[in-house]
Amino acid sequence: MAYLHDFIYNENSNCRRSSEAVVKAVASAVANQFGTDLAVKILPTVTAAVVGVLDNGDYSASVPFLKEGREIVRAGRILGALGYMAGASGNISVRLDDGTVLITPSGMRKIDLHPDDMVRVDLAGNVLSEGPYKVSSEYMIHLQAYRSRNDVRAVVHTHAPYATTFAAAHMPLDNTVLAEAWNMLGGTIPVVPFGAPSTPELASNLIPFLKDHSCFLLENHGLMTIAKDLETAVQMTETAEFLAKIQINARALGGEKPLRGDSIRILREVQAKRCQK
Ligand SMILES: [Zn+2]
Structure with a gap:
């Protein structure tokens, strides 16, 4: 043998x-x-x-870019096990040190990925790797985030069910409800107007929101987070989904109550002190 x-x-x-x-x-x-x-x-x-x-x-x-490939594999297994990537949906990418992007391939369950399955593209969308797989069909929203924001090193797009429920209802997530979510996700999580998945229209609809937000609901579609590293983008995804779930549950009890004005001021002060350290 x-x-x-x-x-x-x-x-x-x-x-x-x-x-x-x-x-x-x-x-x-x-x-x-x-x-x-x-x-x-x-x-x-x-x-x-x-x-x-x-x-x-x-x-x-x-395997080229093994470290980054392993990071994506780990993120895919976490998010896949949480049920945020039904079927082969969702995609994950990281920006490499040379400015190119390593992204999950099209049509594969994220739970089955291996480090050498990833596809490498430049910021114009040209495929640079020679593997057997096609680039994720959603690569355009990833590349738009990297082109618009130099600080972004990782992008996660999922169909997390509770957050996607808000996206389906065209309702932004009011994240003044939970202190931890406010800390991690910043201001309100907006709804990006609909563009068909895998089209340039969806990527261009994202542009006005990229300056002030790092977490987005994609109308009638799903959730997207961008961050300085992949672990942070994964945690933001989990936090946004948790927030959506809690808000839906709270509405069954008569409706969520936002953090009071004074609480927001205290949270801002705590965050500012943390940033100074
Ligand atoms: Zn999608």
Whole structure:
């Protein structure tokens, strides 16, 4: 039976196959070697071992932008497990040190991603990587955020269900309701007017909101956060979804009560002191 190396690299080339292609090739070889019945029994173990090697073994050294790819994988697993990315929806990106962008591929469940599955694009949307996958269809809203704001290093777009409920109702999120949400998300989370997903119209509708906001509801669509790093963008996504859920629950009890004026002043002072440290 061939060595794992032979499955990972294309013949006569140093190009790595995608993780999915490697797993398929190993599965096929196991079935040929041991027969279908035994293959069905041992394939889950073999697949887990192969994925482990691809993620953590020496082979990973050949994956370009491995560190950033791993960050995206981790974010995708967190947000996918939370149910914010139904089917293959949603997309995640980071800005690399050279100014280009690493983004999730189109059509894949975020929970299944591997670091070498990502697609690298420049700020004009030209694909620079040579992998087998297509760039996320929503790449334009990501690139618009990076072009408009130099401080943005990560973008997360999800279909988190409670936040998307507000987007479907064309209702901004009034985040003066929870102190933690106010601290993390700033002012009101606005609703960006509808543009069909994957169109330049959606990206251009976003432009007027980018200057003053880092968290947005996309009308009749979903949620988007932008931040200085990916972990922050993920936490902002979770916080916005929590805020939306609490507001919907509070309305069942007669309606949420906003933080009082004096509380906002105190929160501002606490935040200012934190920034000075
Ligand atoms: Zn979407």
